[in-house]
Amino acid sequence: MHLVWQEILTHALGFVILVWLLRRFAWQPLLGSLDARRGKIAGDLASVERAKQEIGRLQQEYQTRLAKIEDEARAKIQEAIRDGRQVAVEIQEQARREAQAVLDKTRESIALEIAQARVELRDRIAELAVEATEKLITERLDTAKDRAFILKTLDELERSR
Amino acid sequence: MIEHGYEAVAHEAGLPELPNLVTVMNSLWPHQPVSQFLHRWENVVFAWALAAGLVAVFAWSTRRLTLVPGRLQTALETIVEALEGLVTSILGHEGRRYTPFIGTLFLYIVTMNLAGLVPGLKSPTSSLNTTVGLAVCVFLYVQWTGIRRQGVAAYVKHFLGEPLFLAPLNVVLHVLGECIKPLSLSLRLFANITGEDLTIYYLIGLGLMCVGGTLLAGPPFQTLFYPLAIMFSLIQALVFSLLSTVYISLMLPHEHGQH
Known part of the structure; x- marks a missing residue:
């Protein structure tokens, strides 16, 4: 086992060159690529988080609007019922x-x-009275005849009513 | 082993090792200057070839990076992300700055360690010259990081230690400590990979002994060892890289630097 300084220095030089070359062709591009991917993933995750927050906000807004619409619908139904009742009353x-x-x-x-009938009745009574008077004038009457005449007249009057 | 059909090549530590493309070329054309040169610089040749392969793979795969990655890009990004996570788990958010150095160190050592498992190739890390070369780089980078991040005054003060009247002793101890760090790194890696290669060498020899040298190849006993060898290769690369990261963290001017 013997150390050869020329070989040691050559190995060292070779390693230094290798470090430089790999820094240029491996580490910088690959670490850069990894950083870019990490950045993109982080950005995408942030976008997803923002989208989730936006969706949550929209959902809440939707729920609020829905509740408001339901309230409005309920109020309109109540109003319609009131109007309907009002219309019914009218x-x-x-x-x-x-x-x-x-x-x-x-x-x-x-x-x-009735008034017309009364008029007609009065006219009829007047006619009857005239007729009766005419009969009294034209015919001599005794007591029995008078009575019979009067009763007959009354019957006619009764019927004519 | 020679009588069983394959020739052992003399390892720099005097240990036997399997033949590889360069040693075969040298045995075929021993008087050719090119084969002599390659054989002389065998470890450097393999190390640089593997480094070139690494650069080629990364350069080719990062030509057109897409936000939706393909298989190769996914694999490389997974490796890069894992190494970045490893470094930043020790150094905190500042680790990003040191990831290229530590990550390259890990990838380079793993590649060199695993090369020994490929027939015809050799683990350059089974040479102490290779591991010392890497350890020298780590040593210089750690010291440079200390000077740059702490400033010269704080860096020197760190070596002087406290109390001040013990400064001469502290300086010696600190300098020794800083020198022992790369030495231990290089020796650990060298010894483990050499042991791994020797195990494979002897397992192949065992297979050839079983057929008594009558056939070109024996039972591949070394295959049983490959999973363990792969694990060792990864662990040794990880240990080298992690200890280098720790040495850097000890030089940083925050809570990591308290030691």
């Missing part, structure tokens, strides 16, 4: 008013017809 009121009007009209019509 319809009922109008129906009542129309029924009342029909009733009043009918009553007026009945009253008119």
Whole structure:
């Protein structure tokens, strides 16, 4: 076993050159590539995290909007129910008013017809009275006949009512 | 071993070793200056060839890096990321700066260690000259890091130690300590890989002994050792790199430097 200084120095020189060459062709590009990939992965993860936060925010916003929409829908339904009830009340009121009007009209019509009937009755009574008077004038009457006449007249009156 | 069909080559430590492309070339053309030169610089030739292979693989695979990587890019990124994690786990966020040096050291040593398992190649790390060369680089880089990060005054003060009247002794101890660090690194790696190569050598010899030299090849007993050898190669590279990282951390001017 003997040391040869020329060989030792040659090995040392060779190693120094190898370090320089591998630094140039291996370490710098590969470590750079690893750093770039690490950076990209970190960036992608950060983007995913941001996207998740954005999704969470949108979801919360969506939930809030949904709740608001539900509240609005509930309020509108309540309002519609109130409007419907109001409309129903109005319809009922109008129906009542129309029924009342029909009733009043009918009553007026009945009253008119009654009045007309009365007029007709009075005219008829007057006619009968005239006829009876004519018969009294044209025919001599005794007590029995008077009575019979009067009863007959009353019967006719009764029937004519 | 010679009588069993393959020729042992003299290792620099006087130990036998398997023939490789360079030794075969030298045995075929022993008088050719080229083969003599390659044989003379055998470890450097293999080390540089493996380094060139490493550079070629990385340069080719990093030509067009994509955000969605292919298989090779994924494999290399996994290695690079693991080494970066290893260094930064010791040095903290500052480790990124030292990752190219430590990472290259690890990849280079692993490649050289594993080369011994490939027929025709050789582990340059089974030579003390190779491991000492690497250890010298680590030593110089650690000292340079200490001077650059602490400043000259703090670096010298670190060697003087406390109390001040023991400075002469402290300086000697610190200098010895700093010199022993690369020495222990280089000896550990050299001894382990040499032992690994010797084990493979003797297992191949055992296979040839089984066939009594009648066939060109014997049972490949060495294959059983390969998983262990791969593990040893990785562990030795890891130990060398981790200890180098620790030496750097001891030179940094924060809590890592307290020792």
